[in-house]
Amino acid sequence: MNRNVSVHTVRAYESDLSQFIEFLAVQLGRKSSSVPVSEFEDLAVRAFMAELYRRGVSRSSSARKLAAIRVFGRYLRLEGKIAGDPGALVGTPKLEHKIPAHLEVGEVERLLSMPDATQPLGRRDKAILELFYASGLRLSELVSLDLEDIDLNGRLVRVQGKGGREREVPFHRSAAAAIRSYLKDRTTLIAGINSKQGISPSVINLARRRNNPLFLNYRGGRLSTRSVDRLVRRYVSECGDRLGISPHALRHSFATHLLERGADLRAIQELLGHARLSTTQRYTHVNAAQLLTLYKKTHPRA
Structure with a gap:
């Protein structure tokens, strides 16, 4: 390719x-x-x-x-291995246009309050959830973040998106506060956990020198997409809300709530890092569904 x-x-x-x-x-x-x-x-x-x-x-x-x-x-x-173009004449399956799953504002607030912010790991988890909802990042984009990608004073995060496209996304004060709280004991958290497991500080420092990930696992390395996926699903489950909600649902919630409050579709496209506006337009179906429900409830002859 x-x-x-x-x-x-x-x-x-x-x-x-x-x-x-x-x-x-x-x-x-x-x-x-x-x-x-x-x-x-x-x-x-x-x-x-x-x-x-x-x-x-x-x-x-x-x-x-x-x-x-x-x-x-x-x-x-x-490469001259074959003469034709296999698959070129095979029809592409018509894709389903599903309304993206998302959380209501109250559900998001409940989810963000779930991590135990009195504990180091809880502060890390809260920072992850806050940044997810504040910025609408993809899961792969969030775990790829390095410390230098975050500007806490300007409240901007630099993201390397699909196709190598770079963008800057703003985030709100609550997310900035959660990240600051996590960063205060980030080094202590890793050193403390690893010393209990007999892993030498030199190993931890080596892991940090190779890259400088924002969100760390207990070994001092970058959190994996699988770990963050499990983390989000666990908190959603503990919340008592709908099961099966993935990290991507927080991205959908971000876009849906912006659209509901009058954000321009082009602006949402830029924030999400979509190459095509048609991808972003899926969120208008969510809004249309809500308008239909409201119409049925309020119109005298509906």
Whole structure:
């Protein structure tokens, strides 16, 4: 791929291609390592897409797998390995336009109050939740933040988004206060936890020198996306609110609440780092749904 795509996209494409090759191997009765390039053709791609449909794979996942196959097919053609463009004539699954899941303002307030701010880990978790909702960052963007990306005085965070696009996003005073509170005992927190586990300070310092992540795990390294995902889901569960709410729901809540209060759609697009306005327009469906409910409740003849 010669486009500037994220590491997550590359990994997803690798997995998708592996699945396609494994599918071909089963069809041919061969090992995946011995599938000939000559089998990489439209008919095989169509059969693979049909199998995905039979398994109940979502349209968005199927569309991504097809995109990975097309990219690989173009590469093989440019390298002179095959003549055609496999997958080019295969129709892309029509994507579902789901209304993004989000929390109401009261639910967000309850969630933000859940971490125990008297404890170091609680202060870290509160800073994570506050920044999520204050900035609308993607999960991958939040865990990738380094200390130097945060300007607490100006209340701005510098983000490296999809496709390598950089943007600056503001955040409010509550988030700044939560981050300041976490940063005060950040070093003490890591040193204290690791000393109990017998990990030497030199190991901790080495981990810090390699990069300077904003949010740390107990070993002094960068928190993983999986850890933050579990963290958010745990607090939502303890909150007694809806189950299945992911970190992405806080991003959706950020956008929805801005839109409800009159924010311009173009401004929201910039804040979210969307390349296309059509992606941001999903949030207008949320607003439309609320307006319909209000209409039914208030109009005399509804």
